[in-house]
Amino acid sequence: MAGGYVASVVGDAQTDMSTVQAAADAIAGAINAVKPLLGGQTWTGPAADAWEGDWNTFYASVLNCLYDLPAAEASVVSSVRTQAEQQLKEHPNLAHVSFS
């Protein structure tokens, strides 16, 4: 039962992080779908090139942020696990609580 409490709390966090990651993947996919359409075959001219350069730079930082998310998500799950285990030590009765 003790493991049940921790597993339940951690499971919720993992579900939330999965949702976050799915959202991040959707965004990354949409960004990557744009990229091939920008460039020489679509336009030629310095104004467009400048726009494209700015777009690429900006969305590179967006992608970097998205790439940092898995570590942040893992950190959240890890923290939640640690917090749950600490709570269980302080409040043993939590082991008898049903989370099903």
Added chain:
Amino acid sequence: MGDEVGVDPGRLAQAAGALEHLRDTLAANVPTIVNTMNMYWSSGAGSPISLAVLQQAQARSVDDATGMRTRSQLAEAWLQQKTGLTGNGNMVNIPWGSTAAGMQQLDALDAAAEAKALAAAEAESATNPTAARAQIQAIEADLRDHTQSAKADGPNSASMAWLTAFYASGAASVANLGTALNEEDGQGTNTLSDQDKQILATYADSLATLTSGGNLTAPQSHQLVADFTLAASKDPWSVAMLLKAGPPGSAYGAAANGTGANLLAGVTEQVLNAYKNGGLNIPINLRTQPGENEPSNSQINAAVAANDPLAAMMTLDAQNKTAAQEVMAGFDPVAQKINQSAGQQWASLLMNQALGHNIYTPVFPMNPQSKTTPYFKIMIGYGPPSGLGAGNQGGPEWDAYKMDPNVIAGFLSAATSGPRSGGDLSTGEFSTYAAVNIITAAPKPGKAGGTDLPQPVIQALDDTFVRYMPDIASSSNDGPATPDISTQGGGWNFVMSPQDLTNFMGQLSSTPQNYGYLKGAVASAAGTALGMQLQDVGQDGKSMYANLVTLYGALVQENNNLQYKGAQLTDANNAQLNAEISFGEQFIKNIPVVGGVANTALTWDQKMSIFGFPQIPQFSTNNAQIAAAEGQSRMDAARLAAVVPVMQGLAQSNVPIYLKSSGPNGPVISENVAQVGEQQGWFVDGKIVANQAFWSWWSDNSGRWVIDQSAPTGASEQLSTLLSQWWSGMQNGSVNIGGS
């Protein structure tokens, strides 16, 4: 084009689509990420990282997608040869819009391309209706977006500039949209489907947004008005149906000589001209009527009413008010000149045809080989229309279509609702010209061998009468052969010959109730003028009193023609008393003459506030009956109607009344009419209440005195004498009171 770029229209369209997908994806997912992670981080779980760039991306993606879609549309327009852009192979050169100036240029080109695309779509309406409709709806969607943005972001926004550019070259196509949509799916009496009306509403809303909230230059405004006016001269039905489907007339902006009012006025005038010339065609086509049966006359009548360009424009103009004033003044918004005779002709057209219009109704069987479009026509007068062409084997059938007289009335009333103030081409000038044109164009009443106007139209003429009563009163005394309109005295006013008033006065007197109402209005104003004369308020009170007495006398003379008797006369007397009581309350709120008034010079605005009625009071229904019941046992009805305005005038002008208690050299007791009345319960809320207490007071105090301060030596009169003189003067139309 400093930031011109060569683009592949097909790939650019894909890029625009991908950016729109990215925009939508960010909008759907960024909040999920940010909110979820912040929830955990705020509870101490995990190590936070900055997510600000995601929110920046969500904001940026909107502009990226919109800009790329605009470029794509422009490139697509080049593919369809709808712009003057240059290109080579599969690449076209477009401005990129990387600077503010470049974006402005991009928007302007895009708007112009869409205007051109609309014209091309309309040209296909008859031959390829499906493709044409798809294109019209695509432009409609873009127009809706720009309209919403323009409303939100204001006159200097990029979207308002887009609308400006769109209408700079697309006005004629938008004006023609009604006919184009009718060609696509019009069937029989159903000229425009619900979808058609929704499309028209979107386009009209964009036009109203531009005319009311846009930042048009004077040449742009003039061109827009000229474009729609010209379009209405060619196809009045199409333009009127576009505007009818849109927002109310007030939404177009009501500034005098402004874009919105001028556009509505210009279109209305062309509709009126088409009506006058038998060119008001409605594309009701019974050959395309679904089913086997010919529609009934009532169905046809309903269809004509729903498609009547004249009724549509008059309704919009009445909502706008300024447009109605411009039309009835005869103002040509394209030439920027008042053509008074045109306004008079249109006023005459409306009032002389107020009883009904005729429609030409071709019936089955129509010649199936005929190429002649069997238009319905709204025409003046009776008799078959000319120029229908051969092949109409079914023969013409005639039916009467009556425009709702309330529509005409609303338009006429709005036409004279302007203020007195303003400079050239102001609502003050338009309204005054409109009043002159309406008065001089009124047809002879039935008893004079003409036609009595419908009651709602007569009530609209009442509005003109009470708003311009001082001018009419002055004219009833004397006036020039040709109406003279000027700003003498600081406000727009007119004077005309008594003969010019004849038909107008006859129409207003054509029912006992209206006749009594008018006399009550004049008597109330005359009572005020009498009070002012007794207080010697400059020369205004005196001359106005003389004029109003003359006007009242002219109304009395009307009864020689009217010959109201018995119950009709009772109705007239009750209406008069009712009007006097109701008008009295309005006067007391407006009169500036309270307290020391001797030799006060009145401005024209003050005079108008006293003698003209900016609004028609709402009459309660029982005042006259109560007063009549209590008073008529003591006094005949006509004298009863005289006492009320006389005492009202004395009360509101603070004229003291005197009791000479013990001969000429005895002490003089002075009383204030309003104070005495309030104490005794017959002067309440600023007006005489003709109750039992009033009549008792009058019986006991009619021997009291007033002093005419305007007379050189301050002549005095008893109230009873004053009343007799008033009564006599009003009947004869000449002043003989006091020193006059």
